[in-house]
Amino acid sequence: MAAQGEGALARAESGQFDAVIVGAGFAGMYMLHRLRALGLKVRVYEAGEGVGGTWYWNRYPGARCDVESLEYQYGFSDEIQRGWNWSERYAAQPEILRYQNYVADKLDLRRDIRFETRVISAAYDEPAGLWAVETDKGDRVSARFCIMATGCLSAARVPDFKGLEDFEGDWYHTGGWPHEGVDFTGKRVAVVGTGSSGIQSIPVIAAQAKHVTVFQRTANFTLPAGNRPLKPEEIARSKETLLEDRRHARETPGGIICFEYNETLAEEMTPEAIANELETRWNQGGFAFLGAYGDLMATHEANHIAAEFARAKMRASVKNKEVAEKLLPFDHPVGVKRLCLDTNYLQTFDESHVDLVDIREKPIERISKKGVVCGGKEYEVDAIVFATGFDAMTGALLSIDIKGRGGAALREKWAAGPRTYLGLGSAGFPNLFFITGPGSPSVLSNMIVSIEQHVDWIADCVKRLTEGNIRSIEATKEAEDEWVAHVNELASETLYPQANSWYMGANIPGKPRVFMPYTGGVNVYGEKIAEVAAADYEGFQLGA
Numbered sequence: 001m002a003a004q005g006e007g008a009l010a011r012a013e014s015g016q017f018d019a020v021i022v023g024a025g026f027a028g029m030y031m032l033h034r035l036r037a038l039g040l041k042v043r044v045y046e047a048g049e050g051v052g053g054t055w056y057w058n059r060y061p062g063a064r065c066d067v068e069s070l071e072y073q074y075g076f077s078d079e080i081q082r083g084w085n086w087s088e089r090y091a092a093q094p095e096i097l098r099y100q101n102y103v104a105d106k107l108d109l110r111r112d113i114r115f116e117t118r119v120i121s122a123a124y125d126e127p128a129g130l131w132a133v134e135t136d137k138g139d140r141v142s143a144r145f146c147i148m149a150t151g152c153l154s155a156a157r158v159p160d161f162k163g164l165e166d167f168e169g170d171w172y173h174t175g176g177w178p179h180e181g182v183d184f185t186g187k188r189v190a191v192v193g194t195g196s197s198g199i200q201s202i203p204v205i206a207a208q209a210k211h212v213t214v215f216q217r218t219a220n221f222t223l224p225a226g227n228r229p230l231k232p233e234e235i236a237r238s239k240e241t242l243l244e245d246r247r248h249a250r251e252t253p254g255g256i257i258c259f260e261y262n263e264t265l266a267e268e269m270t271p272e273a274i275a276n277e278l279e280t281r282w283n284q285g286g287f288a289f290l291g292a293y294g295d296l297m298a299t300h301e302a303n304h305i306a307a308e309f310a311r312a313k314m315r316a317s318v319k320n321k322e323v324a325e326k327l328l329p330f331d332h333p334v335g336v337k338r339l340c341l342d343t344n345y346l347q348t349f350d351e352s353h354v355d356l357v358d359i360r361e362k363p364i365e366r367i368s369k370k371g372v373v374c375g376g377k378e379y380e381v382d383a384i385v386f387a388t389g390f391d392a393m394t395g396a397l398l399s400i401d402i403k404g405r406g407g408a409a410l411r412e413k414w415a416a417g418p419r420t421y422l423g424l425g426s427a428g429f430p431n432l433f434f435i436t437g438p439g440s441p442s443v444l445s446n447m448i449v450s451i452e453q454h455v456d457w458i459a460d461c462v463k464r465l466t467e468g469n470i471r472s473i474e475a476t477k478e479a480e481d482e483w484v485a486h487v488n489e490l491a492s493e494t495l496y497p498q499a500n501s502w503y504m505g506a507n508i509p510g511k512p513r514v515f516m517p518y519t520g521g522v523n524v525y526g527e528k529i530a531e532v533a534a535a536d537y538e539g540f541q542l543g544a
């Protein structure tokens with residue numbers, strides 16, 4: 001394996017490329033591979049020292065994927081999948097990062113990637129029909145196509161706590177963990193946040209630290225992941241079926257085949273049948289639970305049954321009944337915030353050196369020199385871990401100053417919420433593509449399936465433009481307006497908009513509350529984008 005950062009160019013560059021790709025995670029890596037195969041000259045810019053994106057940055061203790069490894073891998077190359085063996089049902093971050101480096105080696109990707117380089121602006125030069133891209137390292141290049149592979153959960157966010165700069169201990173964000181790791185032995189640690197990152201990291205931190213204080217604003221639904229080593233026969237079978245499995249995955253709503261959605265409605269089932277279905281799926285681990293019956297995510301009544309079931313299971317996992325009650329979520333339906341998968345999360349709170357502080361009523365007031373202050377009390381700690389999440393879906397995109405036709409800024413256009421056609425492009429921004437952008441299934445699906453779906457679509461589109469000598473493609477305003485309305489309407493038919501989730505932008509003060517992903521499913525969405533392409537990019541305007 002090449003060292004992280006090997007292949008990075010030494011100096012600022014200028015010049016012209018056919019395409020610039022921003023980001024070298026799963027999306028940017030595959031996009032580069034596809035565009036190179038078309039004979040295009042491509043430059044990728046990546047802020048990290050190596051490939052990996054999410055899996056490069058999120059190195060916190062316990063970081064692990066919540067989609068099964070045999071499904072969370074590229075499905076475009078038989079050779080690549082046959083050359084790699086996953087060790088566990090849910091791969092841990094180091095293994096996923098090793099896999100990404102294996103792919104980068106195999107496809108010799110690094111020679112076109114400029115690492116430790118952040119894109120700061122991209123402006124469309126209308127007369128030239130080129131994007132002018134600038135980086136924080138002084139690169140100034142132009143390219144006909146600009147492709148944002150910036151990730152949905154890549155702009156890590158530490159809340160604006162007063163006094164953090166005075167804190168005398170060390171602090172970390174799960175989404176930007178030190179590469180050398182952190183030794184918490186003998187330390188008193190505060191963890192702020194109980195989403196997926198907090199829930200995964202707390203048991204592992206607690207196994208090492210002298211004392212852990214968890215600050216919980218919202219209790220979350222969590223169920224045992226059921227992680228285990230993969231059996232040799234499972235790996236062998238997957239190697240024979242992966243490409244076919246992937247085809248099936250694209251025909252499912254979530255891009256996942258390890259479970260099926262039961263389409264029967266709760267009212268059509270007996271209480272015993274519902275309980276059996278929930279029990280089986282709970283024991284299976286993972287997201288199967290949410291597919292127990294057809295209207296689980298659609299009506300309060302149906303959802304309530306599953307929520308009660310989950311709360312009972314969670315309650316039974318904690319011996320200390322007072323603490324157990326605090327850990328139960330009552331303020332949102334199950335599944336409308338990302339369901340968390342854990343390994344011994346709830347059980348950790350029975351350990352004598354782990355405390356839970358419920359901060360819903362009394363939020364953190366400030367960080368002092370010595371620790372965290374809330375409810376008029378100072379909790380002295382040696383280290384603080386912020387598991388406080390991301391400016392999701394739009395944060396990384398809008399951190400770049402993107403200007404389209406007439407110098408119009410994407411930040412202004414999206415001030416009231418993101419506006420895209422199909423999550424792939426935005427009117428006024430020709431030849432600018434988003435991979436898994438807002439308005440596409442993205443975070444509600446197996447990300448790798450959605451990434452491949454988008455990369456394939458974009459590569460075919462670029463081929464069509466290049467071969468047809470067509471200067472540009474751009475979403476029409478009408479198609480975009482209709483799509484935004486459609487995405488909102490679909491979301492409003494579900495329970496999703498009813499939680500203060502990052503899907504809604506609710507975790508970022510001042511961010512517009514708009515449900516960002518497309519809830520219609522990878523399968524329906526895939527048919528739609530295929531139809532659009534087959535109708536010579538209907539809803540887009542092709543410029544001669």
Ligand code: N01
Pocket residue numbers: 064065066067153159174192193194195196197198200215216217218338341359364387388389390443502507
């Ligand atoms: O972030 P989150 P995350 N004071 O936003 C709390 C994916 N992921 O990094 O809910 C106090 O979910 C906040 O409280 P509240 C996955 O899609 C996947 O955990 O806003 N607390 C919440 O408890 C996931 O959903 C994997 O009230 C504050 C927490 O911080 C997504 O990434 C692993 C606060 C943030 O939770 C994000 O997960 C990890 C404040 N001011 C992540 N601000 C797997 O594959 C925020 N919080 C398993």
